[in-house]
Amino acid sequence: MSPASRGKYPCPTNTKPSDTGAILARFTLDGIEYTLDRNEGPNLLHGGSVGFHRALWDVSEDNGALLMRLESPEGDAGFPGNVTTQVRYSLDDGTLTIEYEAIADAATPLNLTSHPYFNLTGRPGTDIRGHMLSIDAEQFFEVDAAMIPCKLAEVAGNAFDFRQSAPIGARLDWPHTQLARAGGFDHCYVLRDASDANATEGAPPMRQVACVYDPGSGRELTVSTDQRGLHVRKGV
Numbered sequence: 001m002s003p004a005s006r007g008k009y010p011c012p013t014n015t016k017p018s019d020t021g022a023i024l025a026r027f028t029l030d031g032i033e034y035t036l037d038r039n040e041g042p043n044l045l046h047g048g049s050v051g052f053h054r055a056l057w058d059v060s061e062d063n064g065a066l067l068m069r070l071e072s073p074e075g076d077a078g079f080p081g082n083v084t085t086q087v088r089y090s091l092d093d094g095t096l097t098i099e100y101e102a103i104a105d106a107a108t109p110l111n112l113t114s115h116p117y118f119n120l121t122g123r124p125g126t127d128i129r130g131h132m133l134s135i136d137a138e139q140f141f142e143v144d145a146a147m148i149p150c151k152l153a154e155v156a157g158n159a160f161d162f163r164q165s166a167p168i169g170a171r172l173d174w175p176h177t178q179l180a181r182a183g184g185f186d187h188c189y190v191l192r193d194a195s196d197a198n199a200t201e202g203a204p205p206m207r208q209v210a211c212v213y214d215p216g217s218g219r220e221l222t223v224s225t226d227q228r229g230l231h232v233r234k235g236v
Helices: 168-172 175-183
Strands: 026-029 032-035 058-062 064-070 083-092 096-102 132-135 135-145 149-154 183-191 207-213 218-223 229-235
Touching: 058 135, 132 168, 135 175, 149 183, 168 183, 175 183, 207 229
Parallel strands: none
Antiparallel strands: 026 032, 058 064, 064 083, 083 096, 132 207, 135 149, 135 183, 183 229, 207 218
């Protein structure tokens, strides 16, 4: 997690090493240009080389929940503003809840998230190729060579079509230039409800957008969100 974890901040396409002597990740906010830490080639990823995921958080107990708190100073990884972030983990009747709260004293990009991986078989050492995946999306973002989302594409008729439940492993074996480039699925899906005419103003409603089912164990994982995109990652 990081003040910069809004995907990646790419190097401007018109910047060349021969012109400047260096390639810099940067962005402009309120007329001010900020130069960022580069930790993946010319780009910044997950908040830089010392992102929130590498920081030492203050930890306390809160009514049976785990409370984590972090102070990110002005200029951290090149970002503006002092940011105070709090994350609360609670487990209640088998339900894990993660709550995020952040306060900044200046305008700054901020996108906090967890990065979970799930194997519904319950058997260590097994893969998830037999898991059945469905996603309520008709489009996804293709990525360029630097894994930057660059172009909308239709899912119909190719490996990215999970509008009907399909086994993940079989789809990973389909020939597709995007699968080869990303080493599997590492793409953002544009959720279908978000493109409806009724959802153009304000955030879409909370709705179920994806489901993963393991036929062997009978376990099922559903994903609900009020956001417009869903990032799916599964390597070959």
